[in-house]
Amino acid sequence: DGGITQSPKYLFRKEGQNVTLSCEQNLNHDAMYWYRQDPGQGLRLIYYSQIVNDFQKGDIAEGYSVSREKKESFPLTVTSAQKNPTAFYLCASSFRGRNQPQHFGDGTRLSIL
Amino acid sequence: EDQVTQSPEALRLQEGESSSLNCSYTVSGLRGLFWYRQDPGKGPEFLFTLYSAGEEKEKERLKATLTKKESFLHITAPKPEDSATYLCALETSGSRLTFGEGTQLTVNP
Numbered sequence: 001d002g003g004i005t006q007s008p009k010y011l012f013r014k015e016g017q018n019v020t021l022s023c024e025q026n027l028n029h030d031a032m033y034w035y036r037q038d039p040g041q042g043l044r045l046i047y048y049s050q051i052v053n054d055f056q057k058g059d060i061a062e063g064y065s066v067s068r069e070k071k072e073s074f075p076l077t078v079t080s081a082q083k084n085p086t087a088f089y090l091c092a093s094s095f096r097g098r099n100q101p102q103h104f105g106d107g108t109r110l111s112i113l
Numbered sequence: 114e115d116q117v118t119q120s121p122e123a124l125r126l127q128e129g130e131s132s133s134l135n136c137s138y139t140v141s142g143l144r145g146l147f148w149y150r151q152d153p154g155k156g157p158e159f160l161f162t163l164y165s166a167g168e169e170k171e172k173e174r175l176k177a178t179l180t181k182k183e184s185f186l187h188i189t190a191p192k193p194e195d196s197a198t199y200l201c202a203l204e205t206s207g208s209r210l211t212f213g214e215g216t217q218l219t220v221n222p
Contacts, residue, residue, distance in 0.1 A: 004156075031208060042117075042200065042212035043157075050208070058209070090156050094208065099145035099164055102210060104156030 002027045006091050006105035013078070013085065014113050021076045021108045023091035032074035033092040033102060036060060043090060049074055050096055078110060086112050115140045115205050119213035126220050129190045134216045136201030137183040145204040146184050148177050150197045151215070157200055191220045 004025045013019045023032065031050045035043040045058030049068040063082025068074055074093075078085045088109050092102040120135045136146070145164055149157035161170045163179040170177050174195065176187040186199055198217045202210040 006156075033210075035212075040214065042214040043202075043210075044212075045209060048207075048209065056207070092156075096208065098208070099162055099204060100208065101147060101159045101162055103159060104149075106156045107154070109154075 004091060004093055004103060004105035006089075006108050008108060009106070011108055011110045012113050013110060016080045018077055018079050019110065021078065021089055021091075021110070023074045023076065023105060024072055025091075025093040025105075026072060027093055027103065028071075029093035029103075030071070030096040031094045031100075031102075032068065033094075034058075034064070034066065034074070034076045035090045035092065037088045037090060037107075046076065046089075085110055115203060115211050117201055117203055117211055117213035119199075119201050119216050121216060122214070123217045124219070126188075126191055126218070128192055128220055128222050131187070131189045131191070133188070134186040134199055134218070135183060136186070136213055138201075138203055139182075140203050140205065140211075142205075143203065144206075146179055147202045147204065147210065148184070148186055149200040149202065151200055152197050160199075188218070191218075193220045193222050196220045 007022045033048040034046040047066040049055035065077045090107045092104045094100040094102040148160040151157040161177040166181045198215040200215045201213045
């Protein structure tokens with residue numbers, strides 16, 4: 001079945017550590033996105049990529065980094081510079097162009113030890 | 114600045130009690146409006162895309178409508194399995210989505 005796979009489902013980080021969240025899709029989508037969701041809040045865009053080897057900052061990119069070396073993969077690194085990393089992280093993908101719906105994975109919940 | 118506001122924040126219904134959720138927006142150029150359903154601990158599930166004022170789309174007990182300033186998600190005769198958070202999002206430039214904070218719907222049997 002086609003879909004978006006995020007791993008791990010739960011992740012714990014110690015202070016000062018970088019952690020990388022995985023996102024893989026087999027939907028042949030060109031565009032991929034990372035969002036952060038905090039309790040009672042909507043989704044906020046961290047980074048997005050329309051094509052391989054290219055990505056743009058979203059609204060809250062500080063303290064995060066990404067790479068897009070393959071069409072299927074868009075890993076997100078939460079660096080030690082992100083002061084409040086505890087959140088639910090969601091990856092999405094879509095075809096390029098107007099009005100293309102984004103399809104989401106089931107998220108990674110990151111907590112600080 | 115593009116803004117999306119959803120109301121109410123939370124809604125409790127009895128099974129079979131129809132109601133509507135609201136998504137109001139201000140945007141410089143609407144490219145599309147999306148509705149999603151999100152279950153606890155899961156990613157949002159795509160429901161509808163609306164492109165222009167006057168458009169309507171239906172899926173089972175759900176019907177989405179769009180005007181120039183707002184969208185409604187009508188739920189007819191809801192069942193407990195319709196309980197979820199419903200998210201509204203606007204497409205702005207560069208295929209980016211701006212999300213509202215969602216309406217948490219609970220349908221009691």
